[in-house]
Amino acid sequence: EAQVTQNPRYLITVTGKKLTVTCSQNMNHEYMSWYRQDPGLGLRQIYYSMNVEVTDKGDVPEGYKVSRKEKRNFPLILESPSPNQTSLYFCASSPSMGGRNEQFFGPGTRLTVL
Amino acid sequence: DAKTTQPNSMESNEEEPVHLPCNHSTISGTDYIHWYRQLPSQGPEYVIHGLTSNVNNRMASLAIAEDRKSSTLILHRATLRDAAVYYCILRDALYSGGGADGLTFGKGTHLIIQP
Numbered sequence: 001e002a003q004v005t006q007n008p009r010y011l012i013t014v015t016g017k018k019l020t021v022t023c024s025q026n027m028n029h030e031y032m033s034w035y036r037q038d039p040g041l042g043l044r045q046i047y048y049s050m051n052v053e054v055t056d057k058g059d060v061p062e063g064y065k066v067s068r069k070e071k072r073n074f075p076l077i078l079e080s081p082s083p084n085q086t087s088l089y090f091c092a093s094s095p096s097m098g099g100r101n102e103q104f105f106g107p108g109t110r111l112t113v114l
Numbered sequence: 115d116a117k118t119t120q121p122n123s124m125e126s127n128e129e130e131p132v133h134l135p136c137n138h139s140t141i142s143g144t145d146y147i148h149w150y151r152q153l154p155s156q157g158p159e160y161v162i163h164g165l166t167s168n169v170n171n172r173m174a175s176l177a178i179a180e181d182r183k184s185s186t187l188i189l190h191r192a193t194l195r196d197a198a199v200y201y202c203i204l205r206d207a208l209y210s211g212g213g214a215d216g217l218t219f220g221k222g223t224h225l226i227i228q229p
Contacts, residue, residue, distance in 0.1 A: 035217075043158070043219040090157050092217075099146035099205030103217060105157035 002027045004106035006091050012112045013081055021076045021109050023091030031094040032074040033058070033103070034066065036087040043090070049074055050097055081113045118202045123224040126192050134187040134223055136202030141182050144207045149176065149187045150217070151198040158201070158219070161187065165207070197227045 004025045013019055025032065033048040035058075045058030049068040063085055065077040074093075078085060091106040119137040126132045138147065148163040162169055162176045164185075169176040175188040189196055201222040 042221070043217060045217075092158075099144070099148070099163075099207040102148065102160040102163060103150075103158075104160065108157050 002104070004091055004093050004104050006089075006106040006109050008109060009107065010110050012114065014114050015082055016080050019078050019081060019111075021078075021089060021091075021111070023074045023076065023106060024072050025074075025093040025104070026072065027093060027095075027104065028071065029093040029095050029104075030071070031097050031101075032068065033092045033094075034064070034074070034076050035090045035092065036060065037090060037108075038087050046076065046089075081111075083113050085111065086113050087111060118204060118220060120200075120202055120220070120223045122221065123226065125226040125228060127228050128194060129191050132189040132192045132196070132225065134189075134200050134202075134225065135184065136186070137184045138202070138204055139183045141204055142206065145204040146207055147176065147178060147182075147185050148203045148205050148217070149174070149200060150203065150219070151196075151200045152222075153195075153198045158217075161200070163205075192225075192227050194227050194229060197225055199224050 007022045030051045034046040035043045037043050044060045046060055046064050047058050047066040049055045052068050052071050055066050055068055068074055089109045092103040094103045095101045146163050146165050149161040150158045151161055152158045162171055162174050164176045177186045199222040201219045203217050
């Protein structure tokens with residue numbers, strides 16, 4: 001089944017403890033992206049990747065890192081999480097950039113930073 | 115991406131057709147019209163997209179006005195599982211990088227389905 005998977009689905013952590021949220025897609029998509037969703041603010045893009053080893057900042061990249069060493073995986077790294085990074089995070093993938101293609105979303109990771 | 119305008123909420127009865135409108139008067143010639151929906155506690159789900167011609171798929175139909183300044187998502191026979199927030203989004207086919215390119219989800223239309 002074609003899908004985007006994220007792990008973990010739920011995470012409670014403390015301020016400053018490094019964490020990684022994994023994202024993997026099995027559709028051989030070139031484009032992957034991370035979003036966060038907060039009440040009243042909609043979805044906001046954190047980082048995206050056009051292809052392996054190519055990443056770029058989205059609207060809210062501060063406090064996050066990403067890497068794209070292989071096509072299927074696009075992990076989101078929080079080096080020193082803070083309470084304002086408590087949010088619902090979604091990973092998405094698409095065959096390529098631009099409007100010709102739809103984006104496929106993962107199920108989400110709910111992160112709480114105490 | 116150009117802006118879209120949708121009603122905050124709509125209500126329909128189960129097993130009846132639903133027409134969800136979207137206005138996008140500043141659409142450019144290379145903008146695709148995308149629709150996504152988000153069910154409670156789930157990730158956004160792609161519904162349909164198109165450029166100029168009307169489109170059909172297993173989930174819905176997309177009717178695009180001749181001047182492309184508006185479009186309508188049509189759910190032919192709504193079920194309770196269609197209750198969700200529906201987002202109309204414009205995406206430039208020619209975007210090639212150099213800044214945030216994410217889907218800009220506005221407030222969308224909250225679709226309520228009555229049994």
